[in-house]
Amino acid sequence: MFQGLLALSPWGYVGATLLITHVTIVAVTVYLHRHQAHRALELHPAVAHFFRFWLWLTTGMTTRAWVAIHRKHHAHCETPQDPHSPQVLGLKRVLWQGAELYRAEAERADTLQRYGKGTPDDWLERKLYSRYSWLGITLMALLDLLLFGILGLAIWALQMAWIPFWAAGVINGVGHYFGYRNFESPDAATNISPLGLLIGGEELHNNHHAFASSAKFSNKWWEFDIGWGYIRLLQGLGLARVRKLAPVPVIEEERPALDIESVKALTVNRMYLMADYSRRVLRPVFLAESRQLDRGWRRLLRQARRYATRDRDLLGEAERSRLNAVLDQSDTLATVYQYKLRLKAVWERHAASHEVRLQALREWCAEAEASGVAALQEFTHQLRRYALTPA
Numbered sequence: 140m141f142q143g144l145l146a147l148s149p150w151g152y153v154g155a156t157l158l159i160t161h162v163t164i165v166a167v168t169v170y171l172h173r174h175q176a177h178r179a180l181e182l183h184p185a186v187a188h189f190f191r192f193w194l195w196l197t198t199g200m201t202t203r204a205w206v207a208i209h210r211k212h213h214a215h216c217e218t219p220q221d222p223h224s225p226q227v228l229g230l231k232r233v234l235w236q237g238a239e240l241y242r243a244e245a246e247r248a249d250t251l252q253r254y255g256k257g258t259p260d261d262w263l264e265r266k267l268y269s270r271y272s273w274l275g276i277t278l279m280a281l282l283d284l285l286l287f288g289i290l291g292l293a294i295w296a297l298q299m300a301w302i303p304f305w306a307a308g309v310i311n312g313v314g315h316y317f318g319y320r321n322f323e324s325p326d327a328a329t330n331i332s333p334l335g336l337l338i339g340g341e342e343l344h345n346n347h348h349a350f351a352s353s354a355k356f357s358n359k360w361w362e363f364d365i366g367w368g369y370i371r372l373l374q375g376l377g378l379a380r381v382r383k384l385a386p387v388p389v390i391e392e393e394r395p396a397l398d399i400e401s402v403k404a405l406t407v408n409r410m411y412l413m414a415d416y417s418r419r420v421l422r423p424v425f426l427a428e429s430r431q432l433d434r435g436w437r438r439l440l441r442q443a444r445r446y447a448t449r450d451r452d453l454l455g456e457a458e459r460s461r462l463n464a465v466l467d468q469s470d471t472l473a474t475v476y477q478y479k480l481r482l483k484a485v486w487e488r489h490a491a492s493h494e495v496r497l498q499a500l501r502e503w504c505a506e507a508e509a510s511g512v513a514a515l516q517e518f519t520h521q522l523r524r525y526a527l528t529p530a
Contacts (some may be wrong), residue, residue: 143288152287156294160301161339163197166190167205167306168339168366169373175258176206179354180370183378191259195268195275196282198302203269204245207255211244212311213351214254216326217453222250223311226327226453230316237307305338314344321358322349322410323417325450333362340366349410350385358385386411389526397500397523402493404525405500409486415521416479417448420514424475431469440465447476471512478507478515 147155170190173179182190194200208222217226222244225233233240244250268275276299283291283298309331318329328348335342335356343356343364350358357364373379388411394401405412425444429437443465446458454462466473485491485499504522507515 143284143286143291145286147287152290152294155287156297159197159294160298162193163298163301164305164337164339164341165366165369166193166197167302168341169369170194171200171202171205172209172341173354173366173370175202176209177352177383178257179352179381179383181380181382182373186373186378191264191268195272196279197276197298199272199276200302201245201269201272202264203251203255203258203260206258207251207253208241208244210254211250213348216328216348217315223307224327225312225316230312233312233315234308237311238303240311241303241307306341310338310341310344314341318345320345321414322346323413323448323450324348324410325452327453330362333359335362335364335366339369340364346385352383353385354381355384387528389528390521390524391526392524394523394526397497397504399493399497400527401523401525402497402500404527405522406486406493406496407527408525412522412525413479413483416482416518419521420475420518421447421479423514424471424512428469428472436465436468443472447472447479451480474510474512475515478503478510 145151145155169180170182170187171194174182174187191202194202212221212223215221217224219227221227223233223237223240228240279298280292280295283295285291287294314329314331315327316329318331319333320329322345324345326348328345330343330345332342340356340363341347343358343362346356346358346362347353354370355364355367357367370379370381374381386407388408389404421444425440425447429440439461442458443462446454446462451459462476466476481503485496485503488495491499500522504519507519510516
């Protein structure tokens with residue numbers, strides 16, 4: 140009884156714990172996040188229900204509450220209405236009190252009603268999973284004791300802490316504070332690591348916020364999303380169907396002029412376009428200017444280059460002040476930064492038609508070509524080469 144029915148070796152207990160907690164991570168990322176919250180894929184009913192049952196056993200979370208809170212996070216990211224933004228609440232609070240923030244938001248009926256639509260509402264959900272959420276984790280404790288003996292209590296404690304720490308704390312906290320960014324999404328989401336192994340691919344959080352409805356989180360060739368690997372496995376077994384993926388830019392050799400098809404292609408690929416602008420215009424111009432400015436300005440200029448790529452609304456007063464100080468020292472830097480803001484604004488006009496955007500882009504390109512800044516002039520040719528993915 141001390142060792143339980145399995146009577147594992149010490150490393151066997153470690154392996155069993157990692158396996159059990161990993162299944163929970165897979166259930167969160169594949170079922171709750173990509174399938175339920177964003178509808179990026181469809182799952183066979185048996186697979187979906189297994190994940191739902193497993194989460195009831197290992198977390199006590201309900202699908203509706205998790206989905207509603209996550210959708211609200213996307214709708215109000217980095218604002219006071221965001222249930223768990225470290226930019227608003229502080230990293231320490233979100234990292235260590237993420238579970239408490241989740242439970243507080245889950246008790247808000249208006250959040251569940253507005254953002255929880257389309258989640259399971261069958262007899263089992265109403266009469267068992269939602270009504271007796273404590274019963275699942277109690278059964279899990281008894282099962283752990285039976286299988287692993289007295290060490291089962293430690294394994295159960297780790298199971299109960301796994302999602303609150305890694306998902307509610309690390310992803311919601313660190314994933315909006317530290318890391319690298321492939322795309323300048325209008326929030327502070329970062330990629331914690333290019334290897335999405337430990338948290339099922341959720342480490343690639345900036346990629347997800349850039350293309351929220353994509354079933355695949357990795358974007359660069361050197362990034363790995365293990366959650367996508369499981370989706371592909373389920374797809375191969377006929378148990379899943381991918382509905383949405385991030386767009387893949389199509390760059391043609393040459394396009395004579397901007398037209399409506401160009402606008403459609405640029406709209407779909409605007410995240411890539413702005414990343415291209417940072418790489419092809421901001422970076423080389425800032426580097427060139429750093430060689431001309433006084434040595435004392437170079438460190439400030441390196442900081443300002445990072446600030447120039449980010450959404451201006453995400454910058455604090457001190458960061459804006461440093462950026463403005465550098466821009467005041469160089470007309471060229473000020474010019475390329477203003478062109479970045481104008482290009483971004485083309486897609487911020489939510490009510491704009493393709494025709495209005497086409498006219499704005501034509502004006503932007505004409506003025507960029509007349510600016511005298513070589514990097515801007517070259518970028519206009521790159522902008523014209525974007526095309527829609529062939530049907």
